[in-house]
Amino acid sequence: MRSDTPELFKKIFALSAVAILIVGFFLAFIEMPKGWSVNVNGRVSRLYILKNVRTATKLLDSGSFFAKGMKPLRTDVAYTPIEFKKTANLEDGAANVVTSIVVDYRGFDTLGEVTVLFLAVSGVMMLLFGKPRKEKKKKTEPSLIMYVGTRIAFSIIFLFGIYIFVHGHLTPGGGFPGGTVIASGILGLFLGKRGYNPNHAGLKSFEALSGIAFVIIGLIGLFSVNSFLANFLPTGIVGNLYSAGFVALIYIAIGMKVGAELAAMVDTMITDTEEEWS
Amino acid sequence: MIIYVATIVVIAVIITSLIAVFSKKLLSSIIAMGLVSLGVSGLFFFLQAPDVAITEAAIGAGLSTAIFVIALKRVKKGETKDEE
Structure with a gap:
């Protein structure tokens, strides 16, 4: 226009x-079909499992399960319904099927996503890098309520972020949202105290170590199962904390990496630095 | 029942996005963008995608709004320095 x-x-x-x-x-x-708000998500994942792992002979005969034209791949295995804390080895044991797709089937994709985020954050840091500027005029400090409140909220937010990425294979969530939640808690610490200075070397080494851990887990899969980022741990029972093999490990690595990265980016942006070209 | 709630959320999202586009002040545009992200995350939840809803609420409504506000602050500081 x-x-x-x-x-x-x-x-x-x-x-x-x-x-x-x-x-x-x-x-x-x-x-949308009627009853769409009931359990569309569950139906999709169940359909996926039935097509690949078990057969749906029982429901197929009654015609109540599949849409028109859909058939399971195997019809020789007897149908057994999926139960939450009993069934084993379904879709690599993750109760949240999205995670087993994002981390397991498309783990290489996720490695690329983490790399893209790393490149973006390092670009921001490269632009805004510099010595902290000394403040000439005295600025007002945030109030005591803000200081204490952000510290109390930080512990709760930190715990919630860790919960999100440790339970990524059981409940909705995962590494990226968990890391972002942690980074927003650290942003609260920055708002609560003027001149708050985190441990920069700690943040950077933490991020680097968790990034290396991701690749090392992938390499262990390469050497033990002959495929990069293959699931090499026992997958356990659907719904338990120790299930889904290496999904939880990789999500812990991703969560720590994203949290440290975004916290470092917030630190770089919020600290007043002297740029060389300004 | 849920479609009425979704309708209200959609109308709120449209109004806030129009505010974000047509507003004269940049700060109110940023805040309206945060509200759009919040409403969209609610819509994702209605559409049975809680993973995406959590990510949208944490990144779109939480962190990116704060980062935009910080960037706006820095840009305004540079402007005043040039005028001096």
């Missing part, structure tokens, strides 16, 4: 785009 277009036309264009979006949204809701 050209810059000399009248303002009215721009607004009409924006409003009509919004109207088309609204209509599309409601059409999508109309097209």
Whole structure:
């Protein structure tokens, strides 16, 4: 759109785009099958399991499970229903099937994502790197309530972030959201005290070590199961904490790496530095 | 029942995104963007994608809003220094 277009036309264009979006949204809701809010997610993952691991002869005969044209791959194995704390070795033992896809089947992809995040953060650090500027005029400190409140909230937020990435294979969540939650807790510490200075060498070595741990876990898979990032641990029983093999290990590594990385980025951005070209 | 809640959230998301586009002040645009992320994470939750909802709430509504505000602060500081 050209810059000399009248303002009215721009607004009409924006409003009509919004109207088309609204209509599309409601059409999508109309097209949804009845009972969509009950358990669509569970049905998808169960369908995936049944197609690959077990057969669905029982439900297939009654015709209540599959959509039209869908058939399981194997019909020779007898159907046994999946039970939460009893069934073993389903989809590598992860109760949250998304995790076993993200970390196990597409683990190499996740390694690429971590690398992209690392490159972005190192770009920010390269742009804003410099000595901290000495403050000339005295600025106001945050209040005592802010100081104490952020410290108390930090412990709770830190614990919640660790919970998110340790339980990534059981409940929704995983390494990336957990690390971000931890980084936002550290952002609270920065807001609570002026001139807060974390241990930079600790953050950097922590991040590097967890990044190396990811690759080392992948290499162990390469040498023991003949495939990079292969699941080399026993997968256990669906729903237990010690299940899903190496998914929890890799998510712990990713969570620590993302948390340290984003905390270092917040530190670089919030500290007032003297850039060389300014 | 849930479709009414989703409708309200969608309308709120549209209004806040229009505020983010047409607002004159950059700070209110940033805050409106954070609200858009919050509403969109709620919609992801309604659409049975809790993983994406958690990620959107942590990254979009939490950290990126703070980072935008910090960047805006730095940019304004540079402007005043040039004028002096």
